[in-house]
Amino acid sequence: MLAIDDLHVAYGQSEVLHGLNISVAPGEIVAIMGRNGMGKTTLMKSLMGIMPKKSGSITMNGADVSTMKSYERVAKGLAYVPQGRMIFSTMTVKENIETGLVVSGEKNVPENIY
Incomplete structure (x- = not known):
């Protein structure tokens, strides 16, 4: 479970x-929506440790995310x-998604992603 508090x-x-x-x-899908400048990207950057938090807590399954290295967060x-950018620009969208399968334990891109 992901918990963001204050x-x-x-x-x-x-x-x-x-x-x-x-x-x-766990298993829940949440969409973060809002107009430009409302803090969506700031939230995502804070979750990934790109933007430090002033206060509050971010935990994942009870573990403090703010103390984790980026690779630990991904694990x-x-x-x-980021919107509009492919991580590996020479790869297809499907191939980009497949790069994350190692972490998920899946062998194929789940059909429900489409």
Whole structure:
């Protein structure tokens, strides 16, 4: 389970996330939606450790995500792919997805992803 509790993230003195709380159960799919400048990318960057949190907690299955290295976060199933960019630009979308199968334990891209 992913739990975000009272998360505050800022760019300098400008706070972007103000006490955000989100809980995602195993197997649950959650969409983060909003207009430009509402903090969606800031949230994702904070989850991945690209953007440090000011306060609050981010845990995954009870483990503090903020103390993990990026590869440890990925091993736990947490990843971020920026919109409009392919991680490996010479590969197809399917091939890009297949690169993450090692972490998931799957051998093939699940049909329900389409």
